[in-house]
Amino acid sequence: MSTRRKFLQTSFLGSLGLFTGKKLMAQSDTHYPTIKNEPIVLSTWDFGKEANAEAWTILGKGGRALDAVEAGVKIPEADSNNQSVGYGGLPDRDGRVTLDACIMDENYNCGSVMCLEHIKHPISVARLVMEKTPHVILAGDGALQFALANGFQKENLLTPESEKAWKEWLKTSKYEPIINIENKLHKPAPGGDMPGGANNHDTIGMIAMDASGNCSGACTTSGMAFKLHGRVGDSPVIGAGLYVDNEIGAATATGVGEEVVRIVGSHLVVELMRQGHAPEAACKKAVERIISRNPSKAKTLQIGFIALNKKGQYGGYALQKGFTYAVRTGKEEKLVQAKSVY
Numbered sequence: 001m002s003t004r005r006k007f008l009q010t011s012f013l014g015s016l017g018l019f020t021g022k023k024l025m026a027q028s029d030t031h032y033p034t035i036k037n038e039p040i041v042l043s044t045w046d047f048g049k050e051a052n053a054e055a056w057t058i059l060g061k062g063g064r065a066l067d068a069v070e071a072g073v074k075i076p077e078a079d080s081n082n083q084s085v086g087y088g089g090l091p092d093r094d095g096r097v098t099l100d101a102c103i104m105d106e107n108y109n110c111g112s113v114m115c116l117e118h119i120k121h122p123i124s125v126a127r128l129v130m131e132k133t134p135h136v137i138l139a140g141d142g143a144l145q146f147a148l149a150n151g152f153q154k155e156n157l158l159t160p161e162s163e164k165a166w167k168e169w170l171k172t173s174k175y176e177p178i179i180n181i182e183n184k185l186h187k188p189a190p191g192g193d194m195p196g197g198a199n200n201h202d203t204i205g206m207i208a209m210d211a212s213g214n215c216s217g218a219c220t221t222s223g224m225a226f227k228l229h230g231r232v233g234d235s236p237v238i239g240a241g242l243y244v245d246n247e248i249g250a251a252t253a254t255g256v257g258e259e260v261v262r263i264v265g266s267h268l269v270v271e272l273m274r275q276g277h278a279p280e281a282a283c284k285k286a287v288e289r290i291i292s293r294n295p296s297k298a299k300t301l302q303i304g305f306i307a308l309n310k311k312g313q314y315g316g317y318a319l320q321k322g323f324t325y326a327v328r329t330g331k332e333e334k335l336v337q338a339k340s341v342y
């Protein structure tokens with residue numbers, strides 16, 4: 001999380017003429033790669049940059065998008081400084097780190113784990129659910145037992161920093177204000193927004209297309225900090241936090257998951273692309289759907305979508321300013337400041 005606000009130090013932007021003089025940020029737009037099936041990967045937030053770099057070690061060599069997205073999101077999952085994904089994630093109100101993740105390939109195969117504890121890489125467990133079981137979702141203890149039976153190690157995922165933030169939070173135990181803190185995501189207080197110096201959420205959603213023209217996606221998070229024990233957000237819900245339809249493309253979401261689930265957001269974005277909307281326009285329409293449901297509530301929270309179509313066009317859109325996503329192709333590596341409604 002601490003790297004979120006650091007603007008990307010990239011030489012690509014200068015060479016692309018996108019250097020504004022003040023911000024090393026690209027403008028959000030739809031892009032048109034010239035090479036058919038040029039591999040591409042995009043991920044939510046600034047930390048998507050490192051995740052994309054890892055995914056690129058596979059995509060850049062002609063590897064499969066599914067392998068790339070799994071490898072990519074494992075970077076923030078293992079990063080103890082990232083307090084919204086995997087190891088080091090902020091716990092629920094009982095002090096338990098519970099993780100949600102899902103993965104989807106080019107053939108509508110998908111796997112998901114919900115409320116999984118003690119396993120550093122929930123995305124790999126989700127992939128095993130997809131590949132080794134007749135099921136799509138495993139939750140809670142069952143997911144843990146499955147992971148342990150398949151060789152995953154049981155670990156303590158609660159870092160001292162996250163435990164400290166939780167203990168700070170316990171002093172007030174207020175969940176409501178945390179949602180409002182979303183508005184400040186682009187203006188962090190020193191050390192973070194949360195009591196205890198931590199930000200309260202953010203997911204990595206990653207979508208990619210490989211050299212064969214196949215799309216896959218992965219989404220993984222520790223969810224909303226200090227949530228009720230057992231709460232599951234949008235991130236491991238196929239269609240909400242992530243959706244891939246290899247005829248059309250892929251989409252993924254970040255932000256307050258309850259609102260994304262209500263509109264089955266990522267599936268909506270993919271279906272809007274099927275109707276002919278460009279990725280950015282599809283993401284915008286999904287965001288507007290959230291607003292139309294409850295305009296005053298929408299003003300108080302952050303949600304962002306990113307999407308990719310089969311032509312390699314991509315885009316993103318958010319409710320609030322401050323949502324970034326990272327893009328990597330054979331030609332460029334950059335962070336994009338997504339457009340927003342507010």
Ligand code: ASP
Pocket residue numbers: 201202203221222223224232233234235253254255256257258
């Ligand atoms: N979507 C995640 C959840 O609701 C949180 C986030 O992306 O900020 O669990």
